[in-house]
Structures are given as structure tokens and as C-alpha cells.
Amino acid sequence: MSSQSETVYIVEDDASFRKSLQRLIRSLGFESVAFESANSFLQADICYPGCVLLDVKLPDIDGLIVQKLLTEKGCLLPVIFMTGHGDIPMSVSAMKEGAVDFLPKPFGEEDLLCAINTAIDRNISDVQLQNEKKESNALIETLTPREKEVLTWIITGKLNKQIACEIGTTEKTIKVHRSRVFQKTRVSSVAELVRLAEKVNISPAS
Amino acid sequence: MSSQSETVYIVEDDASFRKSLQRLIRSLGFESVAFESANSFLQADICYPGCVLLDVKLPDIDGLIVQKLLTEKGCLLPVIFMTGHGDIPMSVSAMKEGAVDFLPKPFGEEDLLCAINTAIDRNISDVQLQNEKKESNALIETLTPREKEVLTWIITGKLNKQIACEIGTTEKTIKVHRSRVFQKTRVSSVAELVRLAEKVNISPAS
DNA sequence: TGGCGTGTTGGCCTAAGGTCCAATAGACAA
């Protein structure tokens, strides 16, 4: 899993704490990139696998808002919150939104390491899932509308003649569409097609 | 969704607060059953759909432990925690373990109602998922070992002759097994079989 | 207006799946 370097992004306005965090994280064997504000972090290029260690209280944007912005951007970096003056509702909101952990300052090295490992594992699997989904989507997008329609019937397990009846054409036509669907999506069986369709949330026709 | 009465189980040692909670919850339109200790709750029969409103600090067992016990028991009741003197690590642990919410006392009626609705919705879908899984499992369990083996190959999309080669027998034999698999699992297509197998976490052979 | 992509259809042939009937062999329990 560690084929690529794992990066911990740090967003923390206190310069001395930020630097000591960065030292600590590097000593734990991770790459580390630090930001002093939410905006500078949000504009930065990020690399996977990684996670973000995010202070809740930042000078420009609230940490919980940053978390939402990341999600909206489609960024898959898992968030670990840090806070000096947090409260329970804040931590609960963060966790509901999918934060990996919410660490009150000061926190122990073990807790941090544990959270980072969890976050990076999650990121690795999220990224892989997203990539698979993208690849599957690219295949599906090569289909014509009619072929997509036939696809949704194939994955219900219907026979060609039944599909023909459903969409008002002949069995021969369905055979051709079916054949094209298999070619274009590069599968060789209905079973593979079912799994491909599930990956991109295509559900069986009526 | 409200075809059956929705029950909120309350576990709270403070008698007066327990009673006022029960009144409030009934006024919100839910059934309510209250307990003054974790043990009495854990021994009770529970009905779905529902959820449990659980005090973190109880005389006999800690609320967070109760949550783990419920999970281990296979109980699907979602947990909403209440606490008078909680802290952030406590709320974070609870949320990591799947709690729906973690309400510091005193909490508002709206927050409570919102948490209960979320919890019950989750319970309804969890219960439905579990039922579907049970039904699918029951079908799969009618298969002989050999038939299960053939099943794992069918859902990879392999042809009968390929399966025969894999498990060292003839195409004819696989045809018979395949036919029995379809009969016993009551599906009529590979597509349905793939979905059935996924529900019970059977993954394709090598 | 001609080419291209899409959707449609036909015939023909081979391969594969599905069903019915029949039969054998080993394991395990009544």
C-alpha cells in the first residue's frame, strides 16, 4: 500500500505548533505539507494517498466549513480535526460529516498516529473505488442511448426476445445491441456486466 | 414506513428525567419503553422499528459499553446518547462506533426529534437489509457443497465447459449442477444469481 | 448533397444453455 509517499496536509494557524506538528509527522515517516490558512490549503494541489490534519479554529474559514467544501469539491482527503476549545456538538457534527477523528489539544502521539493511519487507509480505498468507478463510467459512456437502454434490460437477466418485446423491436435487433454492449464495455459475460453496472449505479430496468 | 409503531427505548437512571423524556417522546408520536438500568434494558425484548436513547452514565454499565454489547448481540437498534458530563473523546468514540447522535443535557426538543427520526430511518433500512440477507442465505444454504462451488464459478461468468475444466469434471455434470443451483435459489438468470450472491457476500471464484 | 453514426432487420451457421429421461457409485443413516 505504501508504493507512493503518504502525505499529511496540516492546516494550523499557530506557527510554532504547526512546525512542531510537521516535525513530528515527518519523524513518523510521512510526507508533510503545512498551511497557515484554510484558503491557502484549499487552493493547493493535493496528492493521494494522504489526509488532512485540520484545526477547527482558523483565521479565515471555520474548519467544519472547510470539511464541507472539500466534500463538495470532490476531494477525497479524509479529515482529522484538532481543536483547543472545541465542544461536544462540534465534534459530533464533524464526525457526522465523516471526519476520521477529532482530537482535543493537547493530544498524544499515539492517538495522532492511529488517526493518520486510519485516515490514509480510508483514503487509499476511497481513491481506488473512485478510479474503478471512473473507468467503468468511461466504458458506459461509449454506449449509445439505445445500447444503454438494452443494457439495463440485460442486467435484469431478460432474454433477447423479452427485451425486444419490452422496448418494441425484434429479437434480432436486440442481439446486435447486446453484442455491441459487450464489445464496448469489454466484458464477456452477463455476470461481469452486472458488476460493471453496479459500480456506476445503473440499476436493472423495471 | 410507519406501518408499524415506532418505539423509542429510553435508558436513564434519573427517574424524573426519565419520566419527562417518556412524556415528551409520546407527545411526539412514538411508542416509548423506559428502563432505569442498562441490564434491565439488555434483557428486554425489543421490537423494530425503533431506536434507543441511552444515557452515557448509568449505575451498572457504561453507555459506551452497552453500545458495544448491542452490536455484539446483533441488535440493530441505533443508539442516541445523552450525557450530562460528557467530553469530546467520549462523543467521538460513540460516533465512531456508529451512534446516531450524542446529545449533551440539556438538549432541545428539535434536536431530539431530529436524532430519533434519523435513527428510526436507519433502523428501518438496516432491518430490511438484514431480512433480505437472511432470505438469501436461506436459499444458498439449500445448496450442496458442490453446488456452492459451481455457483462461485457461474457468477464469474464462466462457461460450463470452463467450469468443468476448473473443477475437473465434464460439461454435462456442470449443466446438472447449474440447473439445480438455479432451481434451489429460485432465480432464472445469471444476473439474478450474481445479485443474490453479492447479498450474502459470496465472491466469484479465483 | 454525400458521408457518418445510429437504429433497424434479415438469413445462416455454430456454440452454448436448459430440460427430460436414464443410470452408476460412494457415503451415511435408519
Next chain:
DNA sequence: TTGTCTATTGGACCTTAGGCCAACACGCCA
């Protein structure tokens, strides 16, 4: 020991699927 369950195999026959070749209609763009 007999009977049942499981796994195995064969033959015959029909249905489906898939590939190859050919063709036509329609809309859109250059």
C-alpha cells in the same frame, strides 16, 4: 442391509446467444 443424499455421466432435443454478411432509414454535419 436397505434406502436416501450427493455427485457423477450419457443421450436426445429444443431454445438462446453470438458471429458474419448484407441491407435500409433517419438525422446531422461538412
